[in-house]
Amino acid sequence: MPGAEESTMTGVQARHQVALDEGRFLIQRCEACTCHVYFPREVCPHCGSDRLAWVQPQGLGTVYAVTTVRRKADAGGDVNVSLIDLDEGVRLMSRVEGIAPSDVRIGQRVRARVADGLVVFDLEGASA
């Protein structure tokens, strides 16, 4: 179909980013099969329904995998890249802030926070 190529920034992804820019972290919940969906999309990847509603997650999750990306100090120092499983059952790539990158461990409980239009995580129970 000529001209039908989607841009990478679809409507739902743009809306997701607008919410983030306002400091709100939203994921989707499929009204047909009740699965949560993230990253946002037009159609449920589990059942194909387009009845995806925006919901605010509890924000609690567990570190599933962690990588430390080594950088020189003058480039900002090491950064942590983590895969976080939200309690809603979706996984996202983010980072855990507030502790040294090498102190992030699989299984740690973390809480989502929006910073500069990005979802980042703090250790649950840590004073912010």
Ligand SMILES: [Zn+2]
């Ligand atoms: Zn579904």
